[in-house]
Amino acid sequence: MKFHDLLLMETQRERESLIAIPIIQSALAGQIDRQDYVAFLTQAFHHVRHTVPLLMACGARLPARLEWLRTAIGEYIEEEMGHQEWVLDDLEACGADRDQIANSAPAEATELMVSYAYDTIARGNPVGFFGMVLVLEGTSVALATRAAETIESSLGLPRNAFSYLRSHGDLDIEHVGFFEQLMNRLDDEDDRRAVVHAAKRFYKLYGDVFRTLRQDAQTLAVAA
Structure with missing residues (x-):
């Protein structure tokens, strides 16, 4: 079995738990309000x-044996800038x-997820960071375009309020194919274990961002 297929199999339960989060299901059904959407975009x-x-x-922490992966990271950087x-x-x-939002502080769940990403790179195996890539890009492909269509219809917001969701739904389809190729080139068991471990953690951490989203939306409303 190729590693990318194994990675998806090993993280299936965590992925399903993320997609089942009530606010994500509500978004797919067009049953969220503007406050929810603003809270999502803020995080x-x-x-x-x-x-x-x-x-x-x-990229800076990768060993010389993974120079090909460092080159791929350069392509990711160009796309994500x-x-x-x-x-x-x-x-x-x-x-x-x-x-106001650009100068605001992240929610606790978002701060913890980002902190874990930096910690994975600095303290653990930096290849584990691709577990986060799996979670964020995979979720975008599965949900972003569908959510944008239903939310736009239900909230009556202008189309230019959905550039992030729409672009990432389309862009990340291309990224997922690229990501699959990269993962299938990983032949070191420690690297593979690091990606699987991190992906499981990031599904939980990213899920927590959504689980606490309405709580943070209420905070934004009070502040406004």
Whole structure:
């Protein structure tokens, strides 16, 4: 069995638990309000802004035997540069205060997820960072475009309020094929174990972002 197939099999339960989270199911059914969507985008900004720094940190820590993977990271960096600005554009289109959100602090769940990503790279096996890539890109492909269509229809927001979701649904389809090729080239068991372990953790951590989203949406509403 190729490693990418094994990775999906080993993390199936965690993936299903994430997709089953009530607010995600509500989004797919078009049953969330503007406050929920703004809260989601706010937390997306707080982790997306770390994507390029995390990729850079991962690339710097890879051993010489994984030079091919470092080269691939360079391609990822080029693709991911500036995506946090897309999120802020969407927030502005929703009527949110762009500067206020850009200067805000992340929710606890988002902070912990990002911190774990940095810790995986710095303290553990840096290849484990690709467990986070699996979770974020895989979730985008599975949910982003469908969610954008139902939310846009139910909330009556302008189309330019969904550039992040729509672009990542489409863009990450290409990324998933690229990711699969990279994972299948990993032939070291420690590297493979690191990716599986991290992916399981990131499904839980990313799930916690969604599980606490409405709590943070209420905080935003009070602040506004």
